[in-house]
Amino acid sequence: MIFNQFPQTGWAAGQSATFERYNGGVERSDARRLSIAAALVVIAFAGACTSSPSATQRGAEPVAVPVANFSPAPSTVGSGSGGAMADDGSLSDDGSMANGVSLSDGVSGPRAISVQDGMATLLDETHSLTDPASPWVIVNKTTQLSPDYAPTDLTTPNLPIAGGNGSLRLDAANALTALSKAAEAELGQPLQLVSGFRPFDYQGNLYRNYFAEHGQERADTFSARAGFSEHQSGLAADVTEVGGDMNNFGATDLGRWTAENAWRFGFIVRYTEANRGITGYMPEPWHLRYIGEPLAKYYHGSGAISLETLFGLPPAPNYS
Numbered sequence: 001m002i003f004n005q006f007p008q009t010g011w012a013a014g015q016s017a018t019f020e021r022y023n024g025g026v027e028r029s030d031a032r033r034l035s036i037a038a039a040l041v042v043i044a045f046a047g048a049c050t051s052s053p054s055a056t057q058r059g060a061e062p063v064a065v066p067v068a069n070f071s072p073a074p075s076t077v078g079s080g081s082g083g084a085m086a087d088d089g090s091l092s093d094d095g096s097m098a099n100g101v102s103l104s105d106g107v108s109g110p111r112a113i114s115v116q117d118g119m120a121t122l123l124d125e126t127h128s129l130t131d132p133a134s135p136w137v138i139v140n141k142t143t144q145l146s147p148d149y150a151p152t153d154l155t156t157p158n159l160p161i162a163g164g165n166g167s168l169r170l171d172a173a174n175a176l177t178a179l180s181k182a183a184e185a186e187l188g189q190p191l192q193l194v195s196g197f198r199p200f201d202y203q204g205n206l207y208r209n210y211f212a213e214h215g216q217e218r219a220d221t222f223s224a225r226a227g228f229s230e231h232q233s234g235l236a237a238d239v240t241e242v243g244g245d246m247n248n249f250g251a252t253d254l255g256r257w258t259a260e261n262a263w264r265f266g267f268i269v270r271y272t273e274a275n276r277g278i279t280g281y282m283p284e285p286w287h288l289r290y291i292g293e294p295l296a297k298y299y300h301g302s303g304a305i306s307l308e309t310l311f312g313l314p315p316a317p318n319y320s
């Protein structure tokens, strides 16, 4: 069950609904059903974590995220013997710790992040990995947002916008505005927001159209099924050059600048060649995920290749 039962309302009827094509490009996203690290997991990653699937409840109540156990390598909190935590607990601009101790390469070594019972802590910030309203919520192919979840603080950022999904959660909107202004100042051109928040039903229609055109296997590599898209969180933004094609964005100066600088404003490029096997999606240089500045700086400095590895969560390349 679970997902091969798309053919639900609308699909069976051949309903097309509003559906976005994005300059001929494909859009995909993400997903969700949680298998989050439970135990005290301070990450001294010892390679890939083994997934421990648990039941998904598609379309069920607000994500009561199933918590799966996985076995982290023995580890220490940053302030412990690993010493990754800076004396003053601050992060320097390049993401390294202020005391000069380099962060690990994302594969091994001491970490300053701890995860316990679905809550993650970095320095003095603690956020849920499972609450849809958390800035650190994990949405991937094994973790899912409730159909009725929508952010309550959607705002229109101040940059060129194409299409009808131009809102983001307040903090993400402000950060995207700042990122675009920095691009303008440093590169001479702003970013254009192509798609921000997308409601559950909208995502479902989007996916169904791709499914119809490309088949399930291919559609799943670039488009998220309803409930499994980061866009529903209001924390994801697809960007491109003004009037540009998203599919070419990664090869443009602005695309390269964005990949190198998004972290300064709290964003990461969520899907890359390096994490394809973890996310199950093709690289998307245009899809930015807001996680806030401290974590984005840490992500950048740590060399982590995905949010999953950053938090010590199992890879999620496939739907269950």
Ligand SMILES: [Zn+2]
Pocket: 027, 028, 029, 231, 236, 237, 238, 286, 287, 288
């Ligand atoms: Zn996207």
